[in-house]
Amino acid sequence: xxxxxxxxxxxxxxxxxxxxxxxxxxxxxxxxxxxxxxxxxxxxxxxxxxxxxxxxxxxxxxxxx
Numbered sequence: 001x002x003x004x005x006x007x008x009x010x011x012x013x014x015x016x017x018x019x020x021x022x023x024x025x026x027x028x029x030x031x032x033x034x035x036x037x038x039x040x041x042x043x044x045x046x047x048x049x050x051x052x053x054x055x056x057x058x059x060x061x062x063x064x065x
Contacts, residue, residue, distance in 0.1 A: 008063075009063065012063055012065060013033070013065060016065050017031055033065060035064075035065075036063075036064070036065050037063070037064045038061050038062070038063050038064075039061065039062045039063075039064070040061065040062075041060035041061045041062045042060050
């Protein structure tokens with residue numbers, strides 16, 4: 001997979017399927033993704049020494065499947 005976001009999303013889908021199988025007893029092959037949504041999450045300001053006394057912000061996204 002060439003895109004940077006592919007692996008975490010694929011990992012999330014496999015985790016959701018494993019949770020549905022373990023908690024609810026559903027069959028993994030019969031599950032269908034009806035909706036996938038990515039929302040803007042929290043922004044954390046991390047202090048790391050940068051030139052001219054600047055810091056940088058890191059954004060986190062919330063993914064719902």
